[in-house]
Amino acid sequence: MSQTVRIESVVKEYGNFRAIDNVSLEIKPGEFFTLLGPSGCGKTTLLRMIAGFNTIESGKIYFNDEEINDVPAHKRNVGMVFQNYAIFPHMSVKDNVAYGLKARKIKGAELIKRTEQALKLMQMYEYKDRQPSQLSGGQQQRVALARAIVIHPSVLLMDEPLSNLDAKLRVQMRSSIKKLQKSLNITTIYVTHDQEEALAISDRIAVMNNGRVEQIGEPKEIYMRPANTFVANFIGTSNFLQGEADNGVVTILGKVKIPVKLKEGYKGKVIVSVRPENAALCPVQEGMLKGKVVFATFLGDYINYEIELEDGTSMEINEYTSNVDQHWEAGDLAGIDLNTKRITVFDHETEKSIMVY
Amino acid sequence: MNNMGGKKIFRKLQNYFSFWNVALLLFLVLSAVFIIYPFGKMFLQSFTTAKEEGFTLANYTTFFQKKYYYTALINSLKICIVVTVITTALGVPLAYIGTRYNLYFKRVINIMIVLSMLSPPFIGAYSWITLLGRSGVITKFLASIGIDIGSIYGFKGIILVFVLKLFPLVYLYVSGALSSIDSSLEEASESLGVSGIKRLMKVTFPVIMPTILSAALMVFMTALADFGTPRLIGEGYNVLPVIIYKEFLNEVATNPSFASALSVIITIISALVLLLQKAIVDRKSYNMSALRPPAPVELPVGKKILATAAVFIVAFLSIVPQITVVVMSFLKTRGPLFVRGFSLESYRNIISKLSTNIRNTFTFSILAIALIIIIGLLGSYLIVRRKSKITTFLDILLMFPYVIPGSVIGICLIVAFNTGPLVLTGTMWIIVISYSIRKLPYTMRSSVGILYQIDHSVEEASISLGVPPMKTFFKTTAILMLPGLLSGAVLSFVANINELSSTIILYTGKTSTISVAIFNAVNNDAFGNAAALATILTFSTVISLVIFNKISGGKSVV
């Protein structure tokens, strides 16, 4: 029942501005796929092209093997959850959920059965006769979801569905959305600008920037093996250090030499990215990076250090409180021990990864 | 493959002939036929005369050379400026008192103000004549104790009637704006040490200035366009709508080219005033929505009585005409004279002689309202949700009648539909069309406003659930717009049952309305009948307002 969504070299233009610039994706049946990127990068635009609310200037979109470019939105059988929920304000909860079924000419006992099933699934059964104005944000969200899944959509589209909820509810809802999606096995395309949410919820993620896809991969892959500096910086935090690569060895600040598996025969200026948790502070030793502690912030489970390196670049390092005995203070001079297995090296010009895994 | 191509072409065709494209086309055709064509034809006709062949400026040169004509223009401008200044000077301070202080009888005051605003324009003139005119009740009474109040006919009378009739407009507009200023704004000013009158001048009034100007514009336009008031109480004092009417009658409707020229002139004036107001407002417009509207202040008893009196007296004077006609309608009459005692004779008279007029008024107005609701619903959707160069053009077209006074619309329609492919003169439809066109700009403005408040994604949700766009519109947005649209329509209905300026030009024996009958009754000194008819209008207005309040959930008018 669940479908493949294939997007081939799709372009969306607003006047001269390319909101979606040659994007290609293939989403597998039953997959939870997330479009992640900063605000304004084109996530909503792409989602609305799949839903049928935006025209497609060039390229093609397929559901399974059917090209749907010219299929009007109401015939695409997609379930859509909007950022502001878009609950019909003039209908009760029950009527909101039954709406799409009625459009499919489903009547009588079947209509009632499926409506109630969906409401129960979203734990909204007891609110079925309420008016939308009597619901909280989280409850409206559940109604919106029930309404979208009750029609057994080929694809479920969600545009930042959690962004209007408070932090705690957001975490709760994201796991119930994930469970729901897995139990129904609906191909799902989810939009968010929140990297943590994307990592937590997705099977795969497409990181977008300026209307283009920067990287597609599983959450772990995207975090551990960023394809370029944009991804390295947008997902989690990364420190970028200048370096030189030659013959499989990267030299940072002219003295620290790290053997790394780079592309065959790569030589030249590079950017080395190190995540805050992949470096540790230690007493100063020869052949090691060193720097001055500028600021130490105690955050309970870990301590965040701001370090100024010898060449003036600033670097962030996190140390788990449970792992270390020595706590450093502002003004201290410390050595920096890099977890060399966890660094990523990018070409200085293209800012693309030159790692070989 | 071939089959796939066919499917694709079919889908493309379907897209072109979608409901909204067809609706857009229909709207463009309708506005071409009923707005552009009539006005265009009238405009062209103003450059012709019966005597000469071809293009001529003769009508315009005559206008600016003959004192009789250009005086009417000057008179019109004089009246409008004086009325606008007085109503604003009266309306703004009273609105401030009315919104910021706790007055006695606030509800009663508001009801009086709303009612007087919605009364038929000419009832004011007619009532004040019966009270203060040559043989007016008050005039006679004062004369009997030796006081001569002089004549109220002419300039003075027109001003009196217009001010009392139009001051409520300023009052309601400004009250609305004053209660949507967030009180933090004024508190901020106070905390910065700017308080009292100075704060009023530096913060409060500048913020509501756009509203004051809009209200002033409405007053100016209404005074400029009104035909009934100056005609009845002006006597020899000619203003533009009156001479348009006279010229039109003179030319016996076959070649009303001079009336057309006059129409063009008055339209240009109102367009200029509108542009002037827009130029000022656009430069200083603030978007306000009160999170915490200012709470009315409780005054000490003495001051409270004074403040109440100030507002109450003006509001009461505005409602005097209505009270007068209602009372008069139950008096016994002998010809033009009222005699002692009460009777239902006037009602018996009008029911037996004028039931057609009563039926016409309601039929025409209801039909016009139905049209207006449909146009408002679909038109605003096209303009807001299908924004394009064409729909923007449509927006301008549908707003255009705003600057055309009623009598000019009447003339345009006569000029356009007297001969030619589509002859409508003498039918009820020409009046229904005129009513619809006149109220169109108001309906469009309000429905566009309503539509902007409605979340677009509600429609997308419905579409993605499988309901096609047109059906989606009627199942979601249309239903959500309806309450707002209906309450606006009720106000348009009230305006239409009271319409005189265009009806007087368009009516025939069979299509005469209540307002025409009142006008004729007053001219024939059948005051009793006029009063009974006016009372019917007044009660219809009251009932409409009650309905309005029900629909709009108690939100006040304006």
Ligand SMILES: Nc1ncnc2c1ncn2[C@@H]1O[C@H](COP(=O)(O)OP(=O)(O)O)[C@@H](O)[C@H]1O
């Ligand atoms: N209707 C539109 N007309 C013009 N530009 C648009 C329109 N919709 C979106 N854009 C532009 O396209 C870009 C992508 O927008 P959007 O898809 O909404 O971003 P996101 O959802 O990733 O925050 C933005 O720069 C936005 O300004």
Ligand SMILES: [Mg+2]
């Ligand atoms: Mg978005």
